[in-house]
Amino acid sequence: METGTQSNDTVLTFGELLLRICPDASGKWLESSSLPVYVGGAELNVATALALWNVKTKYFTAMPDNGLSAQIINYVAERGIDTSAIHKGAGRQGLFYLTSGADMKHDAVIYDRAGSAFAELKPGVIDWDKVLTGVSWFHFSAICPALTEQTADLCEEVLIAASKRNITISIDLNYRAKLWQYGKEPEQIMPRLVKYCNMVMGNVWAAESLLGIPVSPQLTDIDTKENYLAEALSSSKKIMERFPACRTVANTFRFDHEGGIKYYTTLYQEGEFYNSHEYITNKVIDKVGSGDCFMAGLIYCYGLKLELWTALNFATAAAFDKLSVKGDATQSTVEKITKAINNAN
Numbered sequence: 001m002e003t004g005t006q007s008n009d010t011v012l013t014f015g016e017l018l019l020r021i022c023p024d025a026s027g028k029w030l031e032s033s034s035l036p037v038y039v040g041g042a043e044l045n046v047a048t049a050l051a052l053w054n055v056k057t058k059y060f061t062a063m064p065d066n067g068l069s070a071q072i073i074n075y076v077a078e079r080g081i082d083t084s085a086i087h088k089g090a091g092r093q094g095l096f097y098l099t100s101g102a103d104m105k106h107d108a109v110i111y112d113r114a115g116s117a118f119a120e121l122k123p124g125v126i127d128w129d130k131v132l133t134g135v136s137w138f139h140f141s142a143i144c145p146a147l148t149e150q151t152a153d154l155c156e157e158v159l160i161a162a163s164k165r166n167i168t169i170s171i172d173l174n175y176r177a178k179l180w181q182y183g184k185e186p187e188q189i190m191p192r193l194v195k196y197c198n199m200v201m202g203n204v205w206a207a208e209s210l211l212g213i214p215v216s217p218q219l220t221d222i223d224t225k226e227n228y229l230a231e232a233l234s235s236s237k238k239i240m241e242r243f244p245a246c247r248t249v250a251n252t253f254r255f256d257h258e259g260g261i262k263y264y265t266t267l268y269q270e271g272e273f274y275n276s277h278e279y280i281t282n283k284v285i286d287k288v289g290s291g292d293c294f295m296a297g298l299i300y301c302y303g304l305k306l307e308l309w310t311a312l313n314f315a316t317a318a319a320f321d322k323l324s325v326k327g328d329a330t331q332s333t334v335e336k337i338t339k340a341i342n343n344a345n
Contacts, residue, residue, distance in 0.1 A: 009136030010056045010082070011299055014158060015043030015144050016118035017061045017072065020288065020328060021097045025108075036100070038288075039075055040328025042141045042174055045289045048329035049296035049318070051080035055303060058082035060131060060158075062089050062121040069093065085131045091117035098288070111178055119147045123154050128161035137299060138162040141172040142202075142210055145189050146179035152189045159196040168302075169245075172295050173202025175209045186210045195243050199302075201250040201295050204228075204235045213238050228253055229266060229275050236268035250312075252294055252319065260284060263320050265294065267312045274309055276316040277344050281323060289328045294319035296330075297337075317341045 018041040023029045043059070050057045059081050063069040065088035072093075077083045094116035099108035113119060132138070138158075145152035162169055171194060180186055190210045194200060200207075207213040219231050236249035248269040255262045260282035267274045297315025306314075318337045322330045 009303075010058050010134050011047070011050055011137040011139065011303070012058045012060060012085070012132065012135045013043035013047040013050075014060045014138065014140040014155075015041055016094050016113070016116065016147070017041045017044050017059075017063060017076075018094045018096055018113070019072075021095060022100045023097065024100045038328045039072060040289065041094075042143055042172060042289075042292050043139060044076065044081075045292035045329040046139055046172075046296045046299070047081050048076075048079050049293055050300060052330065052332075053296075053300050053334050055300055056082075058085055058131075058135065060085040060087070062087040062091070062116075062118040064092055064117045065089065087117075087121065087126060089117050089121060089125075091115055091120040094118060109178070111176075113147060113179075116147075119151055121154055122150060123157045126158075128158050131158075132162055132165055132167065135162070135165075135167055137168045137170065137303070139170045139172075139295065139299065141174045142186070142190060142206070143174045143176055143179065145193060146176055146186070148182050149184060149189075152184075152193070155193055159193060163196045163245075168199070169197045170199035170201065170295065170299065171197045172291060173200060173206040173210050174291070175202075175206040177209075187212045191242075194239075194246070196245060197243065198245055199248040199250070199298070200239055200243070200246050201252070201291075201298065203251050203253065204231050207235050207239060211239065211242070213242070225264070225278070232266040232275075233268060233273050236266070236273070240268075250294070250298060250315075252291055254290070258282065261287075261323060263290075263316070263323075265312060265316045265319070267298075267308055269308055272308065274312050276312050277341075279316070279320040279344065281320070284323050286326050286328075287323060289330065290319045290322045292328075293322040293330045300334075313341055314338070317344065 020038040022036040047057045047059045094113040097110040208215045232251040251266045264278040265276045297318040301311030
């Protein structure tokens with residue numbers, strides 16, 4: 001697989017830029033007066049990977065109009081991402097704290113995003129026709145509508161605009177229970193957004209929590225790969241039946257395994273169901289951004305119009321490789337990921 005700019009069309013990712021602050025679990029950061037900080041956010045992680053892989057990429061977010069934002073925007077631009085769509089408005093910079101080495105799904109994550117510039121951005125402010133000019137693919141995640149109902153309305157506004165332009169739309173069904181705090185259940189919000197999506201990526205448990213697609217009660221009782229694959233196929237079919245615009249469903253499975261991680265994925269499209277090579281590692285550097293890297297891998301391969309099996313293999317290898325990369329976004333080239341695929345086979 002060769003790196004190359006796929007076309008003059010642009011992938012636009014939409015979401016809140018976050019600073020990830022990483023105190024160590026022992027509290028030594030208090031003595032050293034030092035905290036590691038990473039620039040990220042799910043959608044920016046996708047954009048960073050795509051830009052590294054020579055895909056023309058633009059990023060939309062809202063940030064406060066100050067010198068810190070200017071530094072961060074310059075940092076993003078230096079990674080080859082078009083920052084011209086970033087909106088500067090009222091509010092503050094979104095943050096989250098994650099204890100070093102911990103998993104975002106567990107108690108070590110603390111969100112500090114209330115009143116951020118992104119959360120404060122209202123529908124009717126942005127000229128989406130201008131932002132979407134030249135865009136062929138639009139990507140966002142379920143983290144955005146989890147912030148506020150206003151942000152969910154903002155998501156719907158841009159999705160309508162993208163849909164009218166026949167732009168391919170993808171969503172990562174990231175489920176963050178701690179963020180859904182504004183009085184609405186995810187099932188009351190997410191279906192009206194997912195109905196515009198052509199590609200849905202996530203896992204069977206997120207599909208249940210966000211879309212109400214039920215998971216078999218016996219799933220974890222029969223703890224086998226075959227059982228999880230069957231559940232992924234069933235969930236994928238139900239998503240497509242419920243959301244006619246959806247043409248592709250991808251699922252990731254990441255399990256703790258003997259002190260490390262076991263990882264594999266699935267892809268369902270046009271009645272065909274694929275499952276990836278299974279990867280296992282006992283050495284995990286950073287779990288953050290692995291799913292974002294998987295999503296970027298799919299977008300990259302679909303832009304090249306590669307076969308589904310090839311796309312799934314590349315995206316899975318990219319996601320697994322990210323577990324060994326410090327920071328929120330991958331730093332691995334297409335060549336490195338392709339080599340990992342060859343070694344696995």
